[in-house]
Amino acid sequence: MGNTFGHLFRVTTFGESHGGGVGVIIDGCPPRLEITEAEIQYELDRRRPGQSKITTPRKEADTCEILSGVFEGKTLGTPIAILVRNKDTRPQDYDEMAQSYRPSHADATYDAKYGIRNWQGGGRSSARETIGRVAAGAIAKKILASFSGLEIVAYVKRIQDLEAVVNPDNVTLAQVESNIVRCPDAECAERMIERIEQIGRMGDSVGGVVECVARNVPKGLGSPVFDRVEADIAKGVMSLPATKGFEIGSGFAGTLLTGSEHNDEFYTDEQGEVRTATNRSGGVQGGISNGENIILRVAFKPTATIRKEQRTVNKEGEEMLLKGKGRHDPCVLPRAVPMVESMVALVLCDHLLRHQGQCKVL
Template sequence: MGNSFGTLFRITTWGESHGAGVGVVIDGCPPNLPLTAAEIQAELDRRRPGQSAIVTPRKEADALEILSGLYEGRTTGTPLSLLVRNTDQRPSSYDEMVEKFRPSHADYTYQTKYGRRDPRGGGRSSARETIGRVAAGAIAKKILSLTGGVEIRAYVAQVHDIAMAARADFPSLAEVEATAVRCPDAATAERMIARIKEVRSQGDSVGGVVECRVRGLPVGLGEPVFDRLEADLAKAMLSLPASKGFEVGSGFGGVQLKGSEHNDPFVMREGRVRTTSNRSGGVQGGISNGEELFFRTAFKPTATILQPQQTVTIRGENTELAARGRHDPCVLPRAVPIVEAMAALVLLDHWMRHSAQNRTFPF
């Protein structure tokens, strides 16, 4: 229940923030894929805490161990089990949270639903859970790139009220990784970093928007009804901690246009059906149309802030909480590889479904 994602390329994540470790079991990975721990580690390093001055200082190497599913450097087609041990736990930072609910975090709802919870760092609600998603997503990304040259690029497009100008070309990975905030526009990135440092010094936090673009997708991924490509992407993105909004293509902005302004005209180009604009964001009728996939995910300001806030105890008493512990003043820079991983998981799963239905039989 609730800990698995996907249909043919299926993952189950496990583990808590301050338990022994976190990880993922991947079912359905094709056999014979060349794979090393180092390739997966590269993606985990983009997600890990302590990587820059604007993220949580928790010191975790997030060193990956592959426990199963790999033999002589290639996948075997059997379940892959990937593990990252927790090393820098300081559960005493969370003593107050045993009794007091952090406003806008998961404490109250978990406590009420289950009658008990692991208050050390949020337990399962901690973003440490996303390590398993990023590890599995690294494998999905590799398969997608080998299969059809699919490239997935997420980046921070907005922090608080600082937004980068819309960009026509596909940003390179080097541009995204060039600054600690992962915004490919260097001047905007500087302003974002300054804002994050400013709110952090006030014991406060800010949110923002991650944009994601995918090129090299074939026409045909997705379903016309419930499992529409954008519906599955929306679920993937809204399943991330702190995400609050999802839009594909023109999104909410599209409501300001008329149909005549919003439609993407078709044109024949180099023997292929293309569109001259992309307000659809690469999806029409729930199915990829071969244009660039484009979607945006909004993340709220980090819930745990170091200022005193009004709250309630588990015994129902009004009280105040000034949180301690190590927190991200803005989750956006670390959310980038997580968004890419979830996109890869959705796209590979739909690629496998599409292949199974449309390419298996000789009629």
């Protein structure tokens, strides 16, 4: 268990960072949706390491193959299996990986839980597992766009203390993709890149915040108790590696306001649609989408893999010093952008199908 996400639109990922490959089965995709490997590959390339000087230098081709569920360019309504082969990588140094616990990695908890571990890499906790999520996210995004023109855009909002100014109501994918840090505030992006390079040169790493907006969301997605939209999005993004926090709408800052300052007053717009004058709710009220933009933020800790010397223990519990070799990824946030978009898309797509299933029958 624990490798499936969603109820009507169900995504199951598989694969370790080392071994035959990684991938995903998407069960419940509506039939007759046009989809190509190229569309999926586009998102995988955004997620891929080695795409720029500020991400991990490992080059992974990550070429996807659709094994099932698509025929003559259209979905069949049956499970879509997507496979990305692992490269025949030389395992890293045995002593280091197999014997010692890298600080703030999952090595020790894996051993505690399973009593066995593929010491060649990060196993299922590796960012490589997210390939399956991003592939599924590409399909979910297309369903949402086809249904209501719904679009999801994420971007790097903050690196350490460098915070960008971005308007979530009109930021575009093109703006996000215009620089390697995926921050639509061009001036701030430059400073972010500089900071990442500087800290990376020191063998260290940085964290930050990814912000994400979903626009043209139909009213009525989500349900008022456990499966609230914000609860399911929280679970989705907090299941990404390296996440430490989540907020929607006003978030933690909203706790400083009074109720009269925080409440979103209603009005009727020119099309006769009930709208809110402000959007501190972040597009969700009582767990159900209200048609306003869904806006959320995710905190990513600094990458655990660094090249500085750290104290740790080995499997026998003996204390030792560990120093990462080779190059490392000083900042995961640019690659996390498509991951966050994907998890938000998976949640909204699942809720869309559930809403149609429950509420549109009679």
